[in-house]
Amino acid sequence: MFYEIKTDRLILRPLTALDLKTVHEYASDKDNTLYMRRLPNETIEETMDFLAGVENEWAKSEPHSYEFAIVLDSVHIGAISVVLDDKRQEAEIGWILNKKYWYKGYAYEAALAIKNFALRTLQVKKIIAICDFRNERSYHLMEKIGLKLENDNGVWEYPKRNENVRALIYSLVIE
Numbered sequence: 001m002f003y004e005i006k007t008d009r010l011i012l013r014p015l016t017a018l019d020l021k022t023v024h025e026y027a028s029d030k031d032n033t034l035y036m037r038r039l040p041n042e043t044i045e046e047t048m049d050f051l052a053g054v055e056n057e058w059a060k061s062e063p064h065s066y067e068f069a070i071v072l073d074s075v076h077i078g079a080i081s082v083v084l085d086d087k088r089q090e091a092e093i094g095w096i097l098n099k100k101y102w103y104k105g106y107a108y109e110a111a112l113a114i115k116n117f118a119l120r121t122l123q124v125k126k127i128i129a130i131c132d133f134r135n136e137r138s139y140h141l142m143e144k145i146g147l148k149l150e151n152d153n154g155v156w157e158y159p160k161r162n163e164n165v166r167a168l169i170y171s172l173v174i175e
Contacts, residue, residue, distance in 0.1 A: 002058075003066070005117055007109045012068040012117075014058045015079055017051045019069055020044070022076040026098040035135040036096060037158060062088075066117075070097065070110045077101045080110045082118050090126040091118040102137075111145050119174065126173045132156045133166045142170040 005012040015023070024047040026032045033039035041047045054067045070078040078097035084090070093114055097107050118124050129147055131138040133156075139149075147170035154167035 003068075003117070003121070005068070005113050007113045009072060010106060010109055010113070011071040012080060012110060012113060013071060015051065015054050015067045015069040016058075017048070017055060019076050020047060020051060022098070023047050023051060023079065026078065026096060029099065032096070032099045035132045035138065037156065038160065039096075040160075066122075068110075068114065070095075070106065072101065072106060077106065078110070080114045082114055082122065084122065084124070088122065089124055090128065091122060091124040092128050092130065093118065094129065107137075107141055108144055111141055115145050115172070124174075126171060128169060128171045130154060130156065130167050130169050133168050139168050139170065142168075147172045 002014060024041065024044055027039050027041045027047055027050070030040050041050070057063045057065050057067070065081060065083040067079055067081045069076050070080055078095065078101065080095040081093065083092045083094075093111065095107055095111055115127060118127055127147065128150070129142045131142070133152070149168060150171040151169040152166070154169045156165050156167035158164070
């Protein structure tokens with residue numbers, strides 16, 4: 001399975017093991033991963049294991065999840081994903097961007113493109129995005145791409161920190 005999505009400034013293409021160095025750069029950075037559930041990665045092996053799983057998923061005829069590299073001028077700057085439910089009717093989207101590229105609109109551009117991919121290509125009926133209630137940039141981005149607050153008392157788990165906090169759940173339902 002291979003998809004490539006082009007926006008005005010970005011290319012979204014399947015994340016692969018060839019992205020190890022750039023993925024590990026942002027996935028191991030404590031500031032960059034402050035609001036990421038299962039990050040930061042402490043070792044390069046953790047990042048390698050993650051990428052092996054991503055490649056295995058892309059190799060399926062109908063992947064359950066689609067993990068895209070966000071590429072700007074041939075430089076990998078982050079990742080964005082779509083994870084489908086068992087019926088392939090609901091998609092959860094999520095993103096991470098290397099902090100060197102924050103505040104330039106790249107996350108918005110990638111999130112809008114992945115929302116459209118989920119709706120048009122995967123033909124889901126509902127899109128959700130979830131974040132820690134303290135992650136203002138993330139929930140403002142969810143609102144900016146057209147998602148609405150569905151629930152403000154979910155649970156956001158940080159297994160590596162053994163911490164649970166209140167989560168905001170945003171969604172867009174297609175009738």
